[in-house]
Amino acid sequence: MDYPNLRHIRLFCACLRTGSLTRAADIVGVTQPAASQAISRLEDRFGTRLLERGPGHAMATPAGRVVQTRSLRALDLIRTGCQRLQADSGSRGSGADARLTISHLRALQAFAQTGGFPGAARILDQSGAAVQRTARNAEAILGTSLFEADGRATRFTGAGRAVARWAGLSLKELGNATEEVQELRGKFDGLVSVGALPMARTTIVPDAIASLALTHPLARFEILEGSYEQLLSDLEMGHIDFLIGALRSRLTPTLGQEPLFDFRLAVVAGAGHPLSGRTNVSLAELASYPWVVARKGTPNRSTFDALAAKFPDGPQMQGTVETGSLTALRGILMQTDRLALLSRHQLRHELKAGFLALLNYEVPGKPLSIGITTRRNWQPTALQAEYLVAIRRVVATEEAVSAPGGSRLPPLKAAE
Known part of the structure; x- marks a missing residue:
C-alpha cells in the first residue's frame, strides 16, 4: 500500500489544530511555500480536497475530517510508543516520534511479518541492504536495541517487537484513512483482512463474504489461516483486522472478545x-x-x-x-x-x-464458544463494520443441518 508522507500528515494535523497553515509550518519547521506544497501533495495523494482555506484560517473538509481522525490515531500510537519505550528502556531517543518516517515504519512492519530482512526486502521490493539500513536508522533514532543476533539469523528484541506493534498499527490507521475517504465517495473497494480459525473457516467466514460481496462487489477480502498463537500475534501487530473462531479464557488487556454462539x-x-x-x-x-x-x-x-x-x-x-x-x-x-x-x-x-x-x-x-476477537481500541472502516454485521447475520440465521441417515446435529445455541 502507498502511504502518505508522515511529515505531511504532521503538518496537516498541526494546521487543523492551530487553524493556520502559517503557524503549522512554524511548528513543523518548514517554510510557508513548502507547507502549501506539502498540503497539495497530500490532497493529491487522497484524491480530494482536505482543507478549506481562507484569510487567516483553515478548516477540514468532510474528507479532511476523516483523514484527521485516522492521522491523529496514528500519530498518537507513535508518540505514546516512543514515550513508553523511553520509560521502559531508558533510551535516549528524545523527540524520536517527530523524526520517524513512513519508510522506518514499513521496514519494521515488514520485518515483523516475515521474521527477517530477506523476507522484508521481498515484501517491500527493495534490496536487503536498503531495508536493513532503514531499520537500523530507526533503531538509532529510537536510541535502543531493536534487533539481536540469534545464531546466523537476526530477530527482534522485546523492545523491537513492541515498536513493530505500534508501527504496524499506525500504518493500519493511515491505510484505513485512504479507504474511508473512498467510502465517503460511495466506493467500497477496501480490504477486510480476517484471521480464521478452523471452526469458522468452512461456513461462517465464507458465507459472510458471499453475502457482503453482493452489496459491495469491489470489496477485497483476505483470509489468513494459522495457529491461534500466530493469528493472535497478527492481530496485535495490525496484520489482520479481527480473528474469528473458538474463544479462549485468557486474553491480553489490549484485546477483547465478542461471543457469537456456543456449540458442542x-x-x-x-x-x-x-x-x-x-x-x-x-x-x-x-x-x-x-x-x-x-x-x-x-x-x-x-x-x-x-x-x-x-x-x-x-x-x-x-x-x-x-x-x-x-x-x-x-x-x-x-x-x-x-x-x-x-x-x-x-x-x-x-x-x-x-x-x-x-x-x-x-x-x-x-460447550465451546465461537466468537470475534478484536483490538480493544480498534475503529473499523464502514466496510469492516459491515462484514462483522454479515458475520452476526450468518450466525443468527443458520439452521441445523441434516446429516445422512436422518441423524441431525443440534442447532446453534446463542452465547450468553
Missing part, C-alpha cells in the same frame, strides 16, 4: 465406518478405534483429552494423527476407520454430500 463437538467418522448408523455407541467402542486429533493447546484437543482420559483402558495415543488441517483430516476419515471430534460448521458440505457421518454419541463437557 461431535464424534465424526467416514460414511462407511463400522459405528456409523449404530445406536448408543459406547465409550469402549470409541476407544477401540484410532483418532485424528487437534493440535495441543486448542479447545478441541482439550475436549478430546478429557474424553480419552475416560477410556476403559486409559488414553490410547499410539498411532494418533495430530493435525490442524481440515483438508488432511477429511481425507484421512474418508479412507480409514479413524474418528475425530469436529463442529458441524466444519462439516456442513461433507455431511450433505454423504462423505462423513456423525456417530450417535454425546460428547461430555462444557
Whole structure:
C-alpha cells in the first residue's frame, strides 16, 4: 500500500489544530511555500480536497475530517510508543516520534511479518541492504536495541517487537484513512483482512463474504489461516483486522472478545465406518478405534483429552494423527476407520454430500464458544463494520443441518 508522507500528515494535523497553515509550518519547521506544497501533495495523494482555506484560517473538509481522525490515531500510537519505550528502556531517543518516517515504519512492519530482512526486502521490493539500513536508522533514532543476533539469523528484541506493534498499527490507521475517504465517495473497494480459525473457516467466514460481496462487489477480502498463537500475534501487530473462531479464557488487556454462539463437538467418522448408523455407541467402542486429533493447546484437543482420559483402558495415543488441517483430516476419515471430534460448521458440505457421518454419541463437557476477537481500541472502516454485521447475520440465521441417515446435529445455541 502507498502511504502518505508522515511529515505531511504532521503538518496537516498541526494546521487543523492551530487553524493556520502559517503557524503549522512554524511548528513543523518548514517554510510557508513548502507547507502549501506539502498540503497539495497530500490532497493529491487522497484524491480530494482536505482543507478549506481562507484569510487567516483553515478548516477540514468532510474528507479532511476523516483523514484527521485516522492521522491523529496514528500519530498518537507513535508518540505514546516512543514515550513508553523511553520509560521502559531508558533510551535516549528524545523527540524520536517527530523524526520517524513512513519508510522506518514499513521496514519494521515488514520485518515483523516475515521474521527477517530477506523476507522484508521481498515484501517491500527493495534490496536487503536498503531495508536493513532503514531499520537500523530507526533503531538509532529510537536510541535502543531493536534487533539481536540469534545464531546466523537476526530477530527482534522485546523492545523491537513492541515498536513493530505500534508501527504496524499506525500504518493500519493511515491505510484505513485512504479507504474511508473512498467510502465517503460511495466506493467500497477496501480490504477486510480476517484471521480464521478452523471452526469458522468452512461456513461462517465464507458465507459472510458471499453475502457482503453482493452489496459491495469491489470489496477485497483476505483470509489468513494459522495457529491461534500466530493469528493472535497478527492481530496485535495490525496484520489482520479481527480473528474469528473458538474463544479462549485468557486474553491480553489490549484485546477483547465478542461471543457469537456456543456449540458442542461431535464424534465424526467416514460414511462407511463400522459405528456409523449404530445406536448408543459406547465409550469402549470409541476407544477401540484410532483418532485424528487437534493440535495441543486448542479447545478441541482439550475436549478430546478429557474424553480419552475416560477410556476403559486409559488414553490410547499410539498411532494418533495430530493435525490442524481440515483438508488432511477429511481425507484421512474418508479412507480409514479413524474418528475425530469436529463442529458441524466444519462439516456442513461433507455431511450433505454423504462423505462423513456423525456417530450417535454425546460428547461430555462444557460447550465451546465461537466468537470475534478484536483490538480493544480498534475503529473499523464502514466496510469492516459491515462484514462483522454479515458475520452476526450468518450466525443468527443458520439452521441445523441434516446429516445422512436422518441423524441431525443440534442447532446453534446463542452465547450468553
